[in-house]
Amino acid sequence: MTVVYFDSPMSDDERRERLFCGDLFVYSPTPQTLALVEFARQMTEEAFTPHFPPDAQHHLEGQAYVDVLAKLKPTFINHPRSKELVGAILDGLGADIGLTYFDVPRLRSMTSEYLNAGLTLQFETHRDTWFSAPFCQINWWMPVYDVVESNVMAFHPPYFSQPTRNSSRDYDYFEWVAHGRAAAATQVQVETRKQPELEEEIAMQPDIRLITPPGGIIVFSGAQLHTTVPNTSGRTRFSIDFRTVHKDDVAKGNGAANVDSQCTGTNLGDFLRVTDLARLPEELVSSYVAKVA
Numbered sequence: 001m002t003v004v005y006f007d008s009p010m011s012d013d014e015r016r017e018r019l020f021c022g023d024l025f026v027y028s029p030t031p032q033t034l035a036l037v038e039f040a041r042q043m044t045e046e047a048f049t050p051h052f053p054p055d056a057q058h059h060l061e062g063q064a065y066v067d068v069l070a071k072l073k074p075t076f077i078n079h080p081r082s083k084e085l086v087g088a089i090l091d092g093l094g095a096d097i098g099l100t101y102f103d104v105p106r107l108r109s110m111t112s113e114y115l116n117a118g119l120t121l122q123f124e125t126h127r128d129t130w131f132s133a134p135f136c137q138i139n140w141w142m143p144v145y146d147v148v149e150s151n152v153m154a155f156h157p158p159y160f161s162q163p164t165r166n167s168s169r170d171y172d173y174f175e176w177v178a179h180g181r182a183a184a185a186t187q188v189q190v191e192t193r194k195q196p197e198l199e200e201e202i203a204m205q206p207d208i209r210l211i212t213p214p215g216g217i218i219v220f221s222g223a224q225l226h227t228t229v230p231n232t233s234g235r236t237r238f239s240i241d242f243r244t245v246h247k248d249d250v251a252k253g254n255g256a257a258n259v260d261s262q263c264t265g266t267n268l269g270d271f272l273r274v275t276d277l278a279r280l281p282e283e284l285v286s287s288y289v290a291k292v293a
């Protein structure tokens, strides 16, 4: 059974517990999520001017399009205002901001039948935990413009507790940071970087797709199997996502069960405390690595 909670008043502790069991949470837009959406829209519309961002793919040739994204995405990710607004969102949705750590919010784009590599890569079916995310990682996702069922994300809940054959054994986060990530802007038409992926056919249907208005936010465990569905909507989807961990979960080893992740390394060193952007204590990160190794 997978439960989808809408606008649940549940505490953050209880919410994390349910997320670790595979349940999903959806929240209506809040003043804080709308502020982040507005911030992303301003930046995106300026970058693609005079085109409306969801339609800009029909007006620009490949390299020009990628050049816009190559500038836009890091500017959004690294902007102090983005971090501030993520903190406000978490506070507004009941997270303990003294114990909650987030990684910088990503601005993602998924073009419709146009370019599929590097900065416009369509993420295949995966769990974030195949990419060295900790099992207590929680993902937060929201659309920036209206979305439809053919340009969102799909969840495959039966596989939350069911292992799949996948290539996560070949992935090491520390190696990726050193070599893979920097190469994204050089990949325009074809993706050559090695990413964890399924090594078997699975039952892709039925899946679950949650459609919210812009600024509505979907919360799910990093161990949840999910897919960016092939975008056939004719419009580029822009979305924002970020991840969180709670310090106590890291310390106590709370989190979703590991059914099939075999990667090494951890992204825990990237997380920043909401209150002061401090990183997790190094000894906590290294003891976590030792535990899951």
Ligand SMILES: [Fe+2]
Binding pocket: 123, 126, 127, 128, 226
């Ligand atoms: Fe993901």
